[in-house]
Amino acid sequence: MIFSAISPLFSGHQTPLSPVGPQARHIEHNLLLIFSITSIVYVIVIAALTYGVFRNRAREGFVPHTLVEDPEIDRKATLAVGAALGLTIILLLVMMISSFYTSHSTAVLAQAQAIKIDVYGHQWWWEVEYPIDEQPYRMVRTANEIHVPLGAVVTVHATSRDVIHSFWAPNIHGKKDLVPGYQNDLTLQVDEAGTWRGQCAEFCGLQHAHMAFDIVAQSREDFDRWYQQQLSPAPEPASSQEAHGREVFLTHACVMCHTIRGTTASATVGPDLTHLASRSMIAAGTLKNTRGNLAGWISNAQSIKPGVRMPPNPMPASDLNDLLAYLETLR
């Protein structure tokens, strides 16, 4: 009852208490069990204390000389304390077994049929790869947006390209650190269509606050369509403006860090931009992917996300316009 009363407090797209997958749901049950037990114990302890203090308190305004001690009462109290301690141990066991059970439940999804996704943490964005066919030429590489089919088991292989990050989409599962030198696996499943936000949960430097990602859960057909789309290289420019925009991209600093498949840009320092326009956010969940935001980001990313690796790119307005026109074709 209490939970249904307070649960609206915890709704949202980045909260552990409105789960959309089996793991987060198991964890929520575990959490609510511990919450219930500890709350009740807390209320009892505080009530006993309050009662004891206010029933017995001294009325004098000073500390009296005399002591109050009664061996008979102490003997009874020993029994009471022993009983309370026994109860504590039993409750701890209950919560411990519930935790073990939950740990087990979150780890037993059938992994044989799982879709594999590789996630690499960077300062301060997420590189995502889909080695579905395990063939390099059919590799989808994107950034900060992870598409998964509804109800499918997905295994995320996670590691870091630089410092430690932590992959955390609370509606779906608990967090998993991305540790350089280690590969950690996280199995998950999303049962509700929608966009679920995740965020880096391990302090990773200046822009730790702006290192988010989206998990987009969609029907199998939509996912397949998205996947096929992502496999294709960037389209050829359809107008002279777009062609000039590509020219701008390839002759400015952009090409030093980014890839656009189908062009000569193939650097891997920053996110792959082949399908930039298909993504809903830019700068690792910092800004909505609109023309204005993109223009501001390209011109001076440092004013939006101070410390980000992307340098300012001063250029004439016409060049910027054409570049934006080109980038908007990268669906």
Next chain:
Amino acid sequence: MSEQRAVLNDQTFSIVDEAERARHLERIWAEPKGFIGWFKAVHHTTIGKRYMVTAFVFFLAAGLLAGVMRLQLAFPEAHIIGPDLYNQIFTMHGTVMMFLFAVPMMFEALSVYFVPLMVGTRNIAFPRLNAFSYYLFLFGGLMLFAFFFVNSGPDRGWFAYVPLSGPDYGPGKRADIWAQLITFTEVSALAVAVEVIVTVFKLRAPGMSLNRIPIFVWGQVVVSFMVIFAMPGVVVASTMLLLDRTAATQFYNPAVGGDVLLYQHLFWWFGHPEVYIIFLPGTAIVSTIVATFSRRHVFGYMALVLSLIATGFIAFGLWVHHMFATGIPQMSEAFFTAASMMIAIPAGTQIFCWLTTVVTGKPVLKTPMWWVLGFFFVFTIGGMTGIFVASVPVDLQVHDTYFVVAHFHYVLIGGAVFPLFGAFAYWFPKITGRMLSERIGMWSFWLFTIGFNITFFPMHILGLRGMPRRVYTYPADAGWTVLNQIQSAGYLFLFAGVSLFLWNVWQSLRHGEISSPNPWQAGGLEWATDSPPRPYNFLNLPTVNGGEALWDALPDQPVLTGLHEDVREIVTTRIHDAEPDGRDEMPEPTIWPFITAVVTTALFIGSIFRPIAVSIGAVPLAIALIGWFWPTREESERRKRRDIWQKS
């Protein structure tokens, strides 16, 4: 040795004799005067007061830094301070609170001041080492703030994980400064740990057998052992970090076979016991205050002592619960879940024993007792949320979110700061000779308690709504704004509460009611002497007949005589039954610990910039130590003549 054994003597002295002896002892034990004298002081009450004031100033500084963070977080996507300054500030806040306030205050300051008084001796063991430890602590803190003010404050978090703090991702000197601050504080904590253990094991008043040691003293002994076992972990971690950064070792570089998780294991091997190092003294304060103000011996003395010791042991089996998300195998995670929940058993035992003491006693509601009641209310919430983070699956959701921020502020402020303010109210008359104002004290208690809960309770909700820690800002549409603003408003109450406390201290120091030696009618030995204590602590060294020395004293409780009073002579006793087994001389005041600390500081700071500073600095350090330990013929011959403990 037998003919040299100090004798128990219940002869009464005439008043004239007493006054004469008091004058004489005063001269023998007096601290040196003047400006230079300040640096020579070695008495534990002098050093203890300095520890308290210094650590409290660091507490205020770190609290002000918290205010800057609350200002920045009051508005989404705010640009009041940038990420660079924010990261320095949250790192400074954590580092200063943990290393320059919590441990030095709860452990060093309180034990240095009170343990010798509570065990009934005239000074702490190794008083010169004690002075040295204080200066090192002070210089470490000053160094940290000096670098912070020139924009070189550490910015990698108080835990400074590699590789973020390593040579590749932590440019400048910021991480080195952090690592070296750790060196300063660990050396001073280790020194005090040794002093406390020796003081308690060898210098207790006759009759204070193991089962009569005050619980506060037991707490500090357990903490001392924890310091000795925990600090090496962080010594190794921070030294290897410093070597990676300054001497191009590769301990933590995965590219050449180093390991970044090694750092976390070493750090949390220290870092988790650290939490208990901070709040075990708090619980020991609670045991003391609860007994005094419930007007009875604390219920379950043996259970409380065993709980302290058990906590000390179990504390070393929990470190991995800070690392559940790093990909530890499930089997070992289960072990650490079980160990983490097990800590609730001794914690629960303590809570139940205090509860019983209060319920079966006759509670007198003075400010120290109110702070203890606040402790119950707050700390128990922290204990309960501790079970959330002990459970692996739940921890995976709440780890590194504001839920954890709420949890450890409830544990540390609840478990250490509430008892600490209680301790100030309780022992202020002993330290200063004047009472704190009850009226202002109640105001500051309520402001602090209300402010604390407004500031930190919403953090539980915020964490469960998905807000991670250590972010300098957050999106406007995340639904976190209102809660953050409530928290920032709560800070104002906390600020007012602490300010009022300072005002209370200021006023009471000048106009407070003069205190009698034992204003609370308490049972501990520290109340058996003047307020404030004379430099010789006790005119007649006491003996003990029960757990609360004054309450259990016989009508004709004997005192100890037979010590030479022409030098700083003290009696040593056996570990288990505190029977006298010898005498020792306490050293005189000297400038050498100060000089040694200055030299050590130069060495430590120099090594941040050039590793060779360690070798170069060793020379003046050796000279300073030779000066420190230079024996005098007079003392050696006197010791031989009197057949007392030799410096072997």
